[in-house]
Each structure stands twice: as structure tokens, then as C-alpha cells.
Amino acid sequence: xPEFEYQVKDKNGKxxxxxxxxxxxxxxxxxxxxxxxLILKVNEVKKASVFGITKGPAKASGKGGNxxxxxxxxxxxxxxxxxxxxxxxxxxxxxxxAQVDKAKFRVILRDMHQQVQGGKSFSDAMEKHQKVFxxxxxxxxRAGETSGSLEEILDRIATYMxxxxxxxxxxxxxxxxxxVVTALAFVITFGMMTFVIPKFATIFEGLxxxxxxxxxxxxxxxxxxxxxxxxxxxxxxxxIFLFLQMLRTPAGxxxxxxxxxxxxxxxxxxxxxxxxxxxxxxxxxxxSGVPILSSLEIVSRTSGNKRLELIIRSLMESVKKGESIxxxxxxxxxxxxxxxxxxxxxxxxxxxxxxxxxxxxxxxxEVDAAVDGLTSLIxxxxxxxxxxxxxxxxxxxxxxxxxxxxxxx
Numbered sequence: 001x002p003e004f005e006y007q008v009k010d011k012n013g014k015x016x017x018x019x020x021x022x023x024x025x026x027x028x029x030x031x032x033x034x035x036x037x038l039i040l041k042v043n044e045v046k047k048a049s050v051f052g053i054t055k056g057p058a059k060a061s062g063k064g065g066n067x068x069x070x071x072x073x074x075x076x077x078x079x080x081x082x083x084x085x086x087x088x089x090x091x092x093x094x095x096x097x098a099q100v101d102k103a104k105f106r107v108i109l110r111d112m113h114q115q116v117q118g119g120k121s122f123s124d125a126m127e128k129h130q131k132v133f134x135x136x137x138x139x140x141x142r143a144g145e146t147s148g149s150l151e152e153i154l155d156r157i158a159t160y161m162x163x164x165x166x167x168x169x170x171x172x173x174x175x176x177x178x179x180v181v182t183a184l185a186f187v188i189t190f191g192m193m194t195f196v197i198p199k200f201a202t203i204f205e206g207l208x209x210x211x212x213x214x215x216x217x218x219x220x221x222x223x224x225x226x227x228x229x230x231x232x233x234x235x236x237x238x239x240i241f242l243f244l245q246m247l248r249t250p251a252g253x254x255x256x257x258x259x260x261x262x263x264x265x266x267x268x269x270x271x272x273x274x275x276x277x278x279x280x281x282x283x284x285x286x287x288s289g290v291p292i293l294s295s296l297e298i299v300s301r302t303s304g305n306k307r308l309e310l311i312i313r314s315l316m317e318s319v320k321k322g323e324s325i326x327x328x329x330x331x332x333x334x335x336x337x338x339x340x341x342x343x344x345x346x347x348x349x350x351x352x353x354x355x356x357x358x359x360x361x362x363x364x365x366e367v368d369a370a371v372d373g374l375t376s377l378i379x380x381x382x383x384x385x386x387x388x389x390x391x392x393x394x395x396x397x398x399x400x401x402x403x404x405x406x407x408x409x
Contacts, residue, residue, distance in 0.1 A: 004028050004044050005107055008037035017097075018114030019107055067105050067132050069165045073158050075100070080154035089150075090116050108132060121145055135298045136281060143289040153288050160284045164277070167364060171273055174371040175266075178378045185386055192393060194229045197222040204400050212403060214396040250306070257306040261334065265377070269370045274305050275339055276363035278312075283356035292319060307334065325352075 004025065007017040016037070022028035025042060075096060082092035093116060097109035108129050115125040123142035126133040137157060144153030201219045204211060211219070225232060246252035260270045281302055285295035293316060300312035311332045318328040326344035329335045339359055346355030 002044055004042055005110065006032065006042045008032055011036050016117075017110050019111040020114075067102060067108075069161055069168070071100075071102065071105060072132075072137070073161045073165065075105075076154045076158035076161065080151050080158065083154065084151040089122055093122075105132075122150070134302060136285065136302055139290050139294060139298055140285065140288045147289050156284060156288060160280060163280060163360075163364070167273060167276060167367060170367060170371050171269065174269070174374050177375065178382065181382050185382075185389070189389055189393070190225070190229075193218075193222045194225045197393070197397065198226045200397055210403075212396075212399040214392075215399050218393065218396040254306040254310070257308075261305070261307060265374065269367060269374065270305075271334070271336075272363045272366045272370060274303065274308055275335065276360045276367060278303060278308065279339070279356045279363070280360035283353045283360065286356075287353045311335075 002024070003019055003021050005017070005019050006028065010016055020028060022031065025044065028042060078096055079092055082095060083089065087095070090113060093109055093113045097106055097113055100106050100109065111128070112122075112125040115128065116122060121142070123138050123145055126138045126141060130138070140153050140157055141150070144150040147153075197218065201222065204215070204219070247256055261267055261274070263270070278299060281299050282295055285298060286292065290298070296312055296316045296319065300309045300316070303309050303312060311329070311334060314332075315325060315328045319325065324344065324347055326340050326347060329343065330337070330340040342355045342359055343352065346352035
């Protein structure tokens with residue numbers, strides 16, 4: 001059933017809006033008129049999208065694209081400001097719905113406005129849009145509503161997401177450089193081997209001179225690639241497809257996430273990011289009044305690593321039995337001893353949240369240092385690799401020329 005975004009005026013002359021499903025446009029218009037509304041505007045909300053860009057009327061009223069973490073940071077910060085200023089929640093949602101840039105987000109906020117206006121809580125309205133608002137976001141808002149500290153909780157969510165966004169961007173930038181350079185090196189090398197070197201091979205054959213062993217090997221590989229490059233690329237594509245399909249299985253995801261934590265160069269960075277995310281998420285939830293078991297459940301779902309998720313779920317079982325948090329973490333052989341010891345001290349002194357925040361801040365700084373070190377390490381390694389590969393190809397192709405020159409002399 002299609003959805004329609006509408007704006008109307010009620011009997012008192014107040015503007016109202018929302019999103020509603022209806023069999024067609026006429027049925028919606030008739031329904032709204034029967035309720036005494038004056039219809040201002042009705043647009044069908046197109047659910048189909050291409051590469052995350054919303055199509056249809058909604059796109060015309062704002063920017064397209066998916067809702068990013070930075071959008072949620074701005075939303076949380078602005079909601080905290082409006083609620084703190086004493087503006088009613090319904091009006092605060094309506095104000096933000098009118099000023100957000102992305103049409104997709106605007107539709108969601110207007111739907112939430114309609115639900116809150118109908119008597120639902122802010123967190124219940126969010127729960128309908130779990131693709132946008134995470135379990136962490138929803139549960140923290142629910143805790144803020146229960147404790148009467150929604151402004152503080154929203155501000156805390158914004159701070160948490162800001163730190164998370166900064167950490168993600170640093171790791172992505174560190175991984176992007178070697179990935180792009182490696183991909184370019186592969187494309188250039190493959191192109192030379194497939195299309196350039198066979199032309200040199202034809203020239204060398206016309207000279208009827210014996211070729212050095214490195215040149216023979218290079219020409220042999222080049223001839224094979226030139227004759228079967230479609231099969232080679234298809235095979236590589238098939239391997240990538242099988243790898244991605246493997247990641248969709250629980251066992252495959254667990255195996256890959258375990259390997260990531262033990263990689264020679266990138267492994268320590270992945271581990272530090274995981275520890276930082278675990279500590280900051282857990283601290284934020286507990287500090288906001290979310291129960292321990294509910295916090296661990298949310299942390300496990302937002303960890304981003306299947307190995308850590310299993311560890312946290314086993315930790316939940318231990319906590320249910322009355323055990324400490326630090327004990328099972330120490331047995332996991334994933335969390336560093338310093339982290340386990342700091343959590344144990346936090347449990348003993350009753351300052352678990354403070355200890356978790358200190359761990360997260362420490363590992364954020366460690367990630368910064370590791371990313372800087374990785375960048376400085378990878379640059380010479382990539383240059384050396386390219387020098388060996390490209391230089392080896394050039395030398396192998398010039399050896400016959402040198403041999404012929406010496407024979408002439």
C-alpha cells in the first residue's frame with residue numbers, strides 16, 4: 001500500500017502534517033476531509049531508491065541520500081537544545097522536521113511527530129524507524145524519558161556519536177590510501193602484462209635472438225593473460241563473490257572477524273577500535289541509566305565484530321549468574337590485560353562508568369598514534385612494492401635489448 005506525505009490545517013487553523021498509508025490519493029483526500037481538515041498539500045512517498053537516493057516528490061523538497069551519522073549528531077544536539085529551552089517535544093520535532101536538509105529524514109520526523117501527537121512516547125516513535133535510530137539511541141532516549149533527563153541524554157548521545165564518527169573516519173582514511181594505491185598498481189600491472197608486453201614479445205620474435213630466462217618467463221605469463229584475461233578477471237570476481245557470500249554466514253563472519261583481530265599490521269588497529277567502541281558504548285549506556293544486561297545486549301549488537309559479540313553474550317550469561325564483568329573478559333584472550341584490570345578496579349570502587357570512559361579515551365589516542373604510524377609505514381612499503389614489480393618488468397623487457405647490443409659490439 002502506498003504512503004502519502006500530507007500537510008493540512010485543522011478546525012482551529014493549526015498546521016498539521018504526517019505520513020499515512022492509503023489505497024490511493026483519492027481515498028486519503030476523502031479520509032482527511034471527513035475529519036474536517038483543510039488539505040494544503042499531498043505527495044506520494046516513493047519507497048524505491050537507487051544507490052540510496054530517494055526518488056519522487058520527496059526529492060524535490062530536499063537533498064537525497066541516506067541518513068548519515070553526522071545527521072543524527074546534529075539532530076540529537078538540536079533536540080537537546082530545544083528540549084532544554086522548554087519547548088514541548090511535539091513542537092521540537094515539528095521544528096526540526098521543517099529544517100532538515102534530507103527529504104528522507106524529513107518524512108521520518110513528520111511521521112514521528114504524528115505518532116507523538118497521537119500519544120506515543122518519543123522512544124516508541126523512534127522504534128518504528130530502527131534502520132535510522134539504533135537500539136542504543138532508542139534505549140538511551142527511553143531511559144532519559146523515564147528519569148526525566150531527556151535533554152542530558154540527547155546531549156550525551158550527540159557526544160557519543162561525534163566521537164564514534166571521528167574514530168570511524170580516521171580508520172577509513174587509514175585504510176583508503178593503501179587500498180586505492182594497491183588497486184591502481186594492480187590495474188596498471190595487469191594492463192601492461194596483458195596489452196603492452198605482448199607487442200614487445202612480437203618484436204623480440206622477429207629478431208630471432210635467444211631471450212634471457214626472466215624475459216621468457218615474463219612473456220609466458222603475459223601471453224597467458226592476453227589469451228585468458230576474461231577468464232582471469234572472471235575468476236577473481238568469482239573469488240570476491242564467494243568471499244562476500246561467506247561473510248554472510250555466521251561461521252564465515254566469525255572466522256573473518258577473528259582473523260582481522262590477528263592481522264600483522266592492521267590487527268592491532270582493529271582491536272583498539274573494537275575496545276574503544278565497547279568501552280564508550282557500555283559507559284554511555286550505563287551512565288544513562290540503562291540496566292547492565294540491556295546495555296550488554298546493545299553493546300553486543302553494535303560491536304561490529306562477531307568474535308566480540310560472542311564474547312559479550314557469554315559475558316551476559318556470567319553476569320546473570322552473579323559473576324563480575326572483568327573475569328569473563330580476562331578469559332576471552334581478546335581484551336588486553338590493562339583493560340580487564342581497569343574494569344575490575346572500576347567494579348571494586350563503584351566507578352565502572354568512569355573507568356570505561358578512561359579506557360575509551362586512551363584507546364582513541366592509541367588509534368590516532370597507530371593510524372599515523374601505519375601511514376608512515378605503508379608509504380615506503382608500497383613504493384618498494386611498486387619499484388620491485390614495475391622495475392622487474394622493465395628490467396626483464398630491456399635485457400634482450402642489452403644482450404643484442406653486446407652481441408653487435
